[in-house]
Each structure stands twice: as structure tokens, then as C-alpha cells.
Amino acid sequence: MPLLELKKVSKNFGGLKAVSQVSFSLEKGEILGIIGPNGAGKTTLFNTLTGFYKPDEGEIWFEGEKLIDLKPHQICKKGMVRTFQIVKPFLELTTLDNVMIAALNRTKHIHEATEKALRTIEMVGLKDKAQTLATGLTLPHRKRLELARALATEPKLLLLDEVMAGLTPTEVDELIRLLKEINRQGITILLIEHVMRGVMALSQRVIVLNYGEKIAEGVPEEVVKNRQVIDAYLGEEFRNA
């Protein structure tokens, strides 16, 4: 039984087919990358999976259960959590409080949630920023905070929306290591990413979206050689690679 399965999921905005008949499945423990040009429907797909949008067609199955009309918070409770491409920290709160609120997803005790948050913050390398207000964090730190909050909800499936964008190569490497570690702990990862180095290093499989449709799926090394993918997204430099 796959952890997540999409069956011909579509989402339209008026006449625009933002996501069109997309099907794929994701096994437990896997890391699956989604790539594609801007406007290909990647974030829309995330919004549809996490209950921010209702799919117009198709079915979404999570852990053998069909998700119907669930709200984002219910989906989070089920164990699917996403980060936002444009990070959304609770600006007036400290890093610790940001993560603690996420940790309250699985407990009602502040004390317990705080401990959990401290561990998570340490894991993503924000320990010395625990008491800093989120307003005072740089973008790379805010991205880590976004990740820490998602992790603190104790997800089974982590949806990452461009967590590597805007990071330096060194920071990307650190993040790759961190995500591998998170995956090793048993968390399945679905990531939207433009930083190809990250996609190649992490993903066991890659899906390519273009104009809302899935145009390719496979292991990263094959997908990057696919003619359609090169034309639509990767561009000339990959043709000769």
C-alpha cells in the first residue's frame, strides 16, 4: 500500500487547468522530487493535497484512506504537513514559540511541546536562535524555521515547497544532509525544488510537471535526459550533459 496515491487529480481556476489529470504514488520512506517550470502547477498540487484547495476531479489516498473534504488542520493531524514556498513564520513570536505551537499538534501540554520544539530546533541547527523573534531571522534561518515547524507536528509525509531556493551552495549541502537524516528517521518526503543539485542528490524518483500535466516520471538520471523535459524545463545545458 503506497503512503500517498493520486488518481487523476485535477484543479482548475476558471478556464485554466492548473493541475490536470495527475496521477502518481509515493511509497513509505521514499523521497520523490517534483520539478517543472514556474506556473507548472507544483504549488497548486501541494495546496490541493493539503486541503487548501478542493480537487475538481480525481482522488487522493493517504495511508489507504481516501481524503474527502478535509481541512488543512485535519490533514496535518493525519500526518501530512507542508512548508510554504514564501515562508510564513509567526513573526512576533520567538523561534522556540513558533516551533512549540507546531508541536502542540500532538500534545496539549505546553511543557511537552516545548521540549519537543527544543529538540527539533537543535536538529535543524537553530538552537542559538531559540529566543530570537522570527522578525529577526534571515531568510535561510526562516526556511529552517519553516522546516522545523513542519517536523514538530510529527508528520509521516513532509511536503517541502522550494526549501532550498535562495540558499548558498554550502547551505544547500547542509540542508541535503539534514533532509537525508530526516528521511532516515522514517519520514517520507515529497519535494518541489528548482535547485537541481538538491533534487538529484535527494530524490529516488522525479516527476516533471508542465502546464499542469505530468510529462515524465522516473529515476533522476533518466528524467534529466528526457527530451520533453529538457525542452520544457531544463534547457540546453542538460542536452549535452
Add this chain to the structure above:
Amino acid sequence: MRKLYLFLLLAFLILLVLPKVMSSYALGIFIMIFFYAYLGQSWNILTGYTGVISLGHSLYVGIGAYMTYLLTLTLGLPPWIGMWIGGICAGAVGLVIGFFGFRFGLKGVYFVLLTISFAEIGRLIVLHLKVFGSFQGLFITPHFSAVNFQFKDNVPYYYIALGYVVFSLIVVRLLERSKIGRYMVALREEEEAAESLGVDVFKYKMIAIFISAFMTSLAGAFYTNYLYYLHPSTMMSMAFSIEIILRPIIGGMGTVLGPVIGSFLITPLAEISRTYFAKAGYEGLHLVIYGFLLVAVVLFFPRGVISYMKKALSPLLSGEKSH
């Protein structure tokens, strides 16, 4: 933090002995300080902490006041019991407003408009129904006794109002440290993020509006039994809703002490200027002063006076975690 608590305890002790040395007029001003601090605090729960803007809180005061009074009149229930029933009614009305607002995702000015509409509907109903005294309002003949919540002089009212404030401080402080309070703040800060991290937006906004409406209406019982006169154009008006929100805005929204500090700054000014200007025949002039004051506060203390005080007093309160 400990220093702050010590300071608050000291302030509380001073307030406890104050009636021994103050005139009845001065006590009256303190009563109004407490009354508005309490109302501001109740509003603060919904708007300051949860970020849901209400401009119709006078409605809940009205519900509390009339329910308490009518329960006494018809069933002979002492206000001390009736006020809680009034609170539940106000909370229920809050839930209805919340249902329409939150279920259909009204935000910002649209929700504000909803709260104003409901408050106006409430005011008009009261204004046109005989049981509520219609256009003349209701004059209440006091029967002085502790059970009736009616006293001859200001001292008992002073202590009751002080009790209200302490009660609200404790409620908000406990709330602030609880899961509910944390979730409320998360909703204020970034609703979508909160939602995706497991916060049930609808549920927690409903909880916030219920607590806020419930507490606000308890002040209605005080109003009834302190002023002995109920009229919708005073206590259920838009102007009264604005009175409620001014103090927490000036003091600092989303903080425990903000509404109290705001009330200590504004209420004496309001009371004294109102008396003075009314005597001189310029009724309503104090509202003009309010306007200017509000502009000044927004310009110079956009986060309320408390954030400025925190900075100024931080050496004194050192050891306190900045929040």
C-alpha cells in the same frame, strides 16, 4: 518576571487601601478606570490575541446588562447569578456572529462590518421594545444590599470593579500560557501557516469570541447596578464600542497589562474632561481630544504604550524574558 509580579502585588496592595484616603469623586474615577480596563481586556482576547477585529462589543455589554436586570425583575434572581446567565447568552450571540464570520471566511473590514451590524441590530431591537424601556430607557430603583449588587456609596463598587480587573488579568494570563492562547496568537500572526500546522481555525476563533463576549457581558451587570439607568444609545452604541477598544489599543493589544495601562492613562482624562466640558457646555469635546490622543499614540507608540514602557523599565525588570 518575579520583579514584575512583585510590582503588581505592590500596586494591588496600594489599590486595596486607596479607598481609605480618597474622596468619593476620586473613587468614582478609579471605578471607571477598572470598568474600562476590564472591558478592554475582554475585547483584547478576541482582537489583541486572536486578531479578529470586533467593533461591536457594546452589544455584549447590553446583553449582560439587560439580561441581569430582567432576570432580577421577572424571576427575582440576584444579579450575582443573573450575570452568568447573561454571559452565556452573550457568548451564544458571539458564537452566532462568529459562525457567520468564520464559517464564510470573512476577514478584516468585512468582519468588522458584521460585528457593527449585529451591534446595531441589537441596539435597535432594545430601542423599540417596551420590555427594555423603549425610548425612555430603564430607570432602576435601587434596593441597597450586597445580594442585590446595589450599594449606597462608592467603596463596595470600587472593590468589585477591582475584582473584575484582577479576574480578567488572571483569565488572560492563564489563557496566554495555555494551548488555546498559543493557538489564538498563531492565528493572529499567520492564519494559513497555523492551519497547516494543525490549528483548527474555526474552532479556536469560536472559542475566542465566546470567551470575549462572555467576559464583556459580565461588565454589563456592573453597569446596571452602578448607574441604575439603562439606555441603548449610551451603552449599546458605536461610541461605546469605541470606548471599549481605545484603552487596549493605547496601552498595547495582545498583552496582559496593556488594557490596564491604557485605562489608567485615558479614563481619568476622559472622566475629568467630560465633567469639565459638560459643565462649560461643550459636551462631546472630550471625544475630540480622544481623537487627537489616538493619532498621537498611533504615531509615537504604534504597539501601545506598554512596548515603550518595557524598554524604559527593562533595567528595572531585568531578568524578565522579553516577550
